[in-house]
Amino acid sequence: MNIILIDPAEVKNNRVTLRDRRSDHIRNVLGAACGDTLRTGLINGPMGTSTVIAIAGDAVELATSHHGPLPDRPAIDLILALPRPIMLKRIFSQAATFGVRKIYLINASRVEKSFFSASLLAEHNYYPLLLRGLEQAIDTMVPEVSIHKRFRPFIEDLLPQAISNCLVRLIAHPGPFPFLPQTVALPLEHRAVMAIGPEGGWVEFEIDMFRAAGFQPFAMGPRILRVDSAVPALLAQLNLLRQLNRPTSA
Amino acid sequence: MNIILIDPAEVKNNRVTLRDRRSDHIRNVLGAACGDTLRTGLINGPMGTSTVIAIAGDAVELATSHHGPLPDRPAIDLILALPRPIMLKRIFSQAATFGVRKIYLINASRVEKSFFSASLLAEHNYYPLLLRGLEQAIDTMVPEVSIHKRFRPFIEDLLPQAISNCLVRLIAHPGPFPFLPQTVALPLEHRAVMAIGPEGGWVEFEIDMFRAAGFQPFAMGPRILRVDSAVPALLAQLNLLRQLNRPTSA
Structure with a gap:
């Protein structure tokens, strides 16, 4: 927990009382005492510091103070x-740690249909995993998750609008494709969207649909x-x- | 299990009988029958195919047939x-999956001393994890693992000889350092060695010792x-x- 994330709804008059694993962390891992200052952030809001009172x-x-600029949203x-x-459980946290703006979980030919019944797909189950990823990375911007049970309507009806800002469109697929550095214009500067297939890969129809939407296949x-x-x-x-x-990172 | 790995000592007259999770996989996941051909490989040896008899x-x-060239060893x-x-448990498999030639597990100021007592450091415990990583990646070359309880003798006495073939020497460290692409000559072509610190990072003395050994710090x-x-x-x-x-991968 490299930053303590606070829901704006928890804060009243710049005061918040924590009673969950965050207070455990402050007391037992950080060993904080009254008067100590901690790195905190408002979920989907600015970062700042808070003082233990x-x-x-x-x-x-x-006592909270979050007046910085909003963090950049991942591109x-x-x-x-x-x-x-x-696997999805780990991926939620990893995506938040590495920085992802939106996560579209979609159907595909080789997706087992039973996966859509997983309790993990309920927001109250995956949301804490996203927060843990952000706590690790020191970020406050929660990835937006959406779930799409039908492949074709997702690609044809929703995708064009959803990715209109993504100039770089990539689909990972094993095969005789160029590697990533030969697929995107370097240095990468624009917002990108990347599609990653199921175990066993995409089927040809799916690749064709993504290609028609402007996606370029690449091999890892x-x-x-x-x-x-x-x-x-x-x-x-x-x-x-x-x-x-x-x-440089400086 | 994208390849079935066989210890050369198990093979006699090009025949091997499997009775463990490999035979479970062949029977229950692949659903193989007599006469079917499977992708197999000899541990630290060539890949090939085997026929279920x-x-x-x-x-x-x-019935095994492994007459291909040795896979390239990772660089x-x-x-x-x-x-x-x-964490180390996951790292063993990941290192084998991504391809690592040697893994040096070393002490550092911020390593908890108790970690060196972990049962996972016994070869019979970590070796199966390395094999699982190779089974995933379709490779046969097992990373060589060594464990070094004293930092300074490792750096001063063992490292110079051990990495004499590694022209690219990198140490990951948070701070005002260049990013990776500005730290190595591009494209990367030589064998590389990369040092990754403990939770909380390397201490300054350790960075200085690595620098003296030709390592360049970079920020992620x-x-x-x-x-x-x-x-x-x-x-x-x-x-x-x-x-x-x-x-291209073609």
């Missing part, structure tokens, strides 16, 4: 053929990755391609 | 401040990653920098 039992009261959207729940390389490895790997690679034009 | 109970007998070595066991970016996300992310990024000179 009271610790009583398991409750920690903070990557992710379209993901719905993976099995055990000879090694086969599980989806929960492919997602962080590809997000890290796109971040790297953006760094080609930003010489 | 008998299925009896939970045993599967294969990345990894130096890792020993992480907590729950503003987002803080857990070690078990940083390892696949950085391995994927180095792979990408190699792809700058290999236009």
Whole structure:
């Protein structure tokens, strides 16, 4: 927990009382005492600092100050053929950690239909995983998640509008395709959307539909990755391609 | 399990009988029958194919044929401040999946000493994790693991010889350092070694020692990653920098 995230609705007159794993963290991991200043952020809002003003039992009261600018929203959207729940669980946190603006979970020919019944797809189950990813990365902007049970209506009706701002459109697929650096104009500067297929890959019809929507297929390389490895790997690679034009982190 | 890995010692006269999770996989996931051909490989040896010649109970007998060339060994070595066991477990498989030649697990100021007592550091415990990573990636070359409880003797006495073939030497560290693309000559072509620190990072003395050994510090970016996300992310990024000179996977 590299930042403590607070829901704006929890704050009243710049005061918030925490009683959950955040107060545990403040007391037991940070070992904070009254008067200490902590890095905090408002969910989907600015970051700032808060001062511990009271610790009583398991409750920690903070005086909050969040007046910075809004963090930049990530410039990557992710379209993901719905993976099995055990993988999706990790992917939610990873996507938030690496920085994703929108996550579209979609159907595809090789997606097991039962995956759409997973309890993990309820917002109250996946939302905490997104927050954990943000707490790790020091960010406040929660990825927007949407779920689409029918492939074709998603691609034909929803996608064109949804990705109209994404000039870079990529679809990962094993096969005789160029690698990522030869698929995008370098350095990567525009907002990008990336589609990652199910175990077993996309079927040809799906590739064709994505191509018709302006997506370019690329190959990751000879090694086969599980989806929960492919997602962080590809997000890290796109971040790297953006760094080609930003010489330093200073 | 995208390839079935067989220990050369298991094979006699090009026959092997499997009775463990490999035979489960062949029977229950692949649903193979006598006469079917499977992708197999000899551990640290060539890949090839094997033909199912008998299925009896939970045993599967294969006629093996492994006459291809040895797979290329990965061109990345990894130096890792020993992480907590729950993370290290994932890292073993990930390192094998992404392709690492050698894994040096070392001590550092911010490594908890108790981690060196973890049962996971026994070869019979981590070796199966390495194999699972290779089974995923379709590779046979097992990363070599070594464990070094004392930082300074590792850096001063062992490292110079161990990395004499690694022309690219990198150390990941948060701070005002250049990003990876500005740290290595592009495209990346040489064998590389990368050092990744503990939770909380390297201390200054450690950075200085690595610098003296020819390592260049680089920053990953503003987002803080857990070690078990940083390892696949950085391995994927180095792979990408190699792809700058290999236009296609075909």
